[in-house]
Amino acid sequence: MNITIFGAGYVGLVTGGCFAEMGNSVVCVEVDAERVAGLQAGRTPIFEPGLDTLIRTNLAAERMRFTTSTEEGIEHGRVLFIAVGTPAQEDGSADLNAVLAVANQVGRRMKTAKIIVDKSTVPVGTADQVRATVAAALQERGLSLDFDVVANPEFLKEGAAVNDFMRPDRIIIGASRDDSRAILERLYEPFVRNRDKFVHMSERSAELAKYAANAMLAARISLVNELAGIADQVGADIEAVRRGIGRDPRIGTHFLYAGAGYGGTCFPKDIKALIHTADSLGVATQMLQAVEAVNGRQKGVLVRKMQRHYGSGLAGKTLALWGLAFKPNTDDMREAPSLVVVEALLDAGAKVQAYDPVASPAAEGVFGGKVKLCRTRYEAVADADGLVILTEWNEFRTPNFQRLRTTMKEPVIFDGRNLYDPAYLAGLGFVYHSIGRPALPASKLAHG
Ligand SMILES: NC(=O)c1ccc[n+]([C@@H]2O[C@H](COP(=O)([O-])OP(=O)(O)OC[C@H]3O[C@@H](n4cnc5c(N)ncnc54)[C@H](O)[C@@H]3O)[C@@H](O)[C@H]2O)c1
Structure with a gap:
């Protein structure tokens, strides 16, 4: 099938690459000309496992191409996917400018019947807005061409996006027309041997389902982080608590890890947008607001632990940072806890030496020259007064602790991902602060 994807970001590239891999002919329309030139030359602009190969293979097979031309894209696709950004605005609402700009272009340029599929995360009622925008543009041209708008939210996880798209646990199709539903099912069939994975509903329910999923997951994280704060004070171990509750099938083991915040x-933007939608309708959102507030506080938990540890203040201290991306296997730093920690450390007069396996180029743009970006994890800890861990990259799980101890000025670790065993680290002579677990005194023997 001929498919067009608007937006060559995390969602657009993965969606386009995966559909092309299944034999479809895919055109990706992207406003950023530099990005398009790079992609066309085989350079993938983001880090996502498997994506680079997927794009190169399908470019070479001529099943995929990139363009800045909306006209070319609209002409090409029977199905037009919208995968552009919907960032939070000042008041928390989702910015729909890019989505509606695509809808307007489609209405102004389409010559044959189209199915417009919204994959961007958008507030309830956006499918109706897209429909009205396309209809208005068609009316201006004095045309009445057939088109439909389908809400098809995306649930991929950055860091595992290609795998998630290839093996989805469900595909939500929010459509009111049988023919649109059938075409979407045909497109997705190669990814789901088990047809039970299609979940059909109205456009509005599909739009809300996406926000509901993220709200549920974010709530779990904030709740476990709040429990970790209690564990910290009462001398309990949140990791033991997690294992104790996760085996209850009503609770389950996923998304139950205490950390430095999501x-x-x-x-972050979806919780804000959902609160905004509810507010505008007069619906109370105590839970959602608490989820957000707890997370905002949690992003500062390591800074508070550092302030307590150093007592005399952070000015003049050198802190090593391991992990800048908001999670492993991505270079995405948007809203990452590292941003909050770095800002607080710099404000307090500390020096920051950071290392991330893939996010350093992204970090350069964010921090400028304010943070020293290191090429290895050991370079980052050189003469550091402490090590702060913010992303659970695999290479941080089993470092050479002996080398760390001899490279660092002071053997102190502030672990925002609970990667290590506190007793083991204490035995090696580290002062080890983690989340929701008692900090044990470092063994005197190891210091000797
Ligand atoms: N990133 C994720 O993990 C994820 C998962 C599920 C859903 N989503 C949702 O999908 C949407 C896209 O997210 P993303 O992370 O891929 O964003 P992104 O910022 O990585 O990519 C969006 C791309 O769209 C391009 N763009 C903007 N306006 C355009 C236009 N008029 N025509 C063509 N291209 C245009 C931008 O230049 C950018 O390259 C958002 O609504 C997001 O909430 C994201």
């Missing part, structure tokens, strides 16, 4: 593009 980040990324989705949870």
Whole structure:
């Protein structure tokens, strides 16, 4: 099938690459000309496992191409996917400018019947707005061409996006027309051997389902982080608590890890947008507001632990930072806890030496010259007064602790991802602060 994707970001590239891999002919329309030139030359602008190969293979097979021309894209696709950004605005609402700009272009340029599929995360009622925008543009041209708008939210996780798209646990199709439903099912069939994975509903329910999923997941994280705060004070171990409750099938084991707060593009902006939608309708949102507030506080938890540890203040201290991306296997730093920690450390007069396996180029743009970006994890800890861990990259799980101890000025670790065993670290002579677990005194023996 001929498909067009608007937006060559995390969602657009993965969607386009995966559909092309299944034999479809895909055109990706992107407003950023530099990005298009790079992609066309085989350079993938983001880090996502498997994506680079997927794009190169399908470019070479001529099943995929990139363009800045909306005209070319609209002409090409029977199905037009919208995968542009919907960032939070000042008041928390989702910015629909890019989505509606695409809808307007489609209405102004389409010559044959189209199915417009919204994959961007958008507030309830956006499918209706897209429909009205396309209809208005068609009316201006004095045309009445057939088109439909379908809400098809995306649930991929950055860091595992290609795999998630290839093996989805469900595909939500919010459509009111049988023919649109059938075409969407045909497109997705190669990814789902088990047809039970299609979940059909109205456009509005599909739009809300996406926000509901993120709200549920964010709520779990904030709740476990709040419990970790209690564990910290009462001398309990949140990791033991997690294992104790996760085996209850009503609770389950996923998304039950205490940490330095959630980040990324989705949870923070989607919770804000959902609160905004509810507010505008007079619906109370105590839970959602608490989820957001707890997360905002949690992003500062390591800074508070550092302030307590150093007592005399952070001015003049050198802190090593391991992990800048908001989670492993991505270079995405948007809303990452690292941003809050770095800002607080710099404000307090500390020096920051950071290392991330893939997010350093992204970090350069964010921090400028204010943070020293290191090429290895050991370079980052050189003469550091402490090590702060913010992303659970695999290479941080088993470092050479002996080397760390001899490279660092003071063997102190502030672990925002609970990667290590506190007793083991204490035995090696580290002062180890983690989330929701008692900090044990470092063994005197190891210091000797
Ligand atoms: N990133 C995720 O993990 C994820 C997961 C599920 C859903 N979503 C949702 O999908 C949407 C896209 O997210 P993303 O992370 O891929 O965003 P992104 O910022 O990585 O990419 C969006 C791309 O769209 C381009 N763009 C903007 N206006 C355009 C236009 N008029 N025509 C063509 N291209 C245009 C931008 O230049 C950018 O490259 C958002 O609504 C997001 O909430 C994201």
